[in-house]
Amino acid sequence: MTQFFQFPLFIQIALVVIILCLIGLMFTSIGMASTRWLGYKNAQLTEKYEPIFLKLFTQLVFDFHPERTAENAQTIALAEKEYLQSKKVRRLLVGYILHYKTLFSGSVGRRLVSLYKDFDLQRDALSGLKSNRKETLVLALKELLDMQVPVDPLLFTVLKKHKQIQVREMARRCILTLSEQNPFQVFDELNEPLSQWEQLELFKVISEMNYNKIPKFAHWIHDKSDPSLISLCLKLTVYFQQYDSVPILIKMLKTTDVTLRAEVINALGKLHQPECEAAMVKLYDNEVEAVKIEIIKALGRTGSGDYLNLLKSIFDHEPSVLLRKHAAKSIIKHDALGKRVYDVLYKQGQAADRIILDHVANTNIKY
DSSP, rough: HHHHHHHHHHHHHHHHOOOHHHHHHHHHHHHHHEEEEEEEHHHHHHHHHHHHHHHHIIIEEEEEEEEGGHHHHHHHHHHHHHHTSSSHHHHHHHHHHHHHHHOOOOOHHHHHHHHHHHHTTHHHHHHTOOSSSSSHHHHHHHHHHHTTOOOOHHHHHHTTTEEEEEEHHHHHHHHHOOOEEEEEEEEOOOOOOOHHHHHHHHHHHHTOOOOGGGGOOOGOTTTTSSSHHHHHHHHHHHHTTTTGGHHHHHHGHHHHHHHHHHHHHHHHHHOOOGGHHHHHHHGGGGGGGGHHHHHHHHHHOOSTTTTTHHHHHHHOSSSSSHHHHHHHHHHHHHHHHHHHHHHHHHHHHOOOHHHHHHHHTTTTTTT
């Protein structure tokens, strides 16, 4: 060591750098070697058990015969005894089941879920819920969700408060899908914004639910709810055509959130209830362009004809081409009533006006 300090400073620095590089190279080599070794062992495992699993799937899933109950039960018992004692083999089988589950629905999908439960393969996922690792928790929750495995609601309650947002999001999906009693309690207890991706996932889960489980989503459309939850509930209100929610949506037009106000107007238009037109039209003059567009589109969707003169006035006097285009489209959506107004506009219009009118009248253009 004393000799090291006798070297000039630049040599000392060079030696330290060389030693650090050698240590880094050693750890990198060990990591690469272990990764290759694990890959080799997994490939060996797959090669050994893939034919066995394919035979299982053929007998118990793809070529299933109910009259072979005793034979099927014997096959399951034999498989559990011979090779499903190993966790690695169980996880390999779960991977195949999840893969086929994405490819098949209907009776085949149900038999895959049944096979998963017959082999008690959920034991590893349930064990994974006790992990502290985010990745393990998310994968375990997703597996239980895909396989429709009931889980103790108290466990979900704990996971809803997990520090990792991905775990909380997955726990909310599981509660909505797997809980038998009051699954929409997650909306009552929500204390954080829903991401766009989570809104999409929750919408998909809820839209596939049994209609008898669907609540009135207007219950969460109020000023105290998070705007992201209101946005999701507006979409669900439209999807399930909950027309009795219109009075509550009209009250929400007073919200100071411009983006949310535009979404409320969009929902009112898609519910096709003419009684909301007056409340929307009152807002028009003082709104930003995005909200004005939604009002114009909503008038076209409701199509009562009471505000055709307003739409004509917008087309005649608004400087914004976008507003004029939407006004012309909404006029056309009024069918016979709108056709007369459209013909007048086309007859009186200048060349630029006719370009807009021809554009919106062209059914080949996606509007």
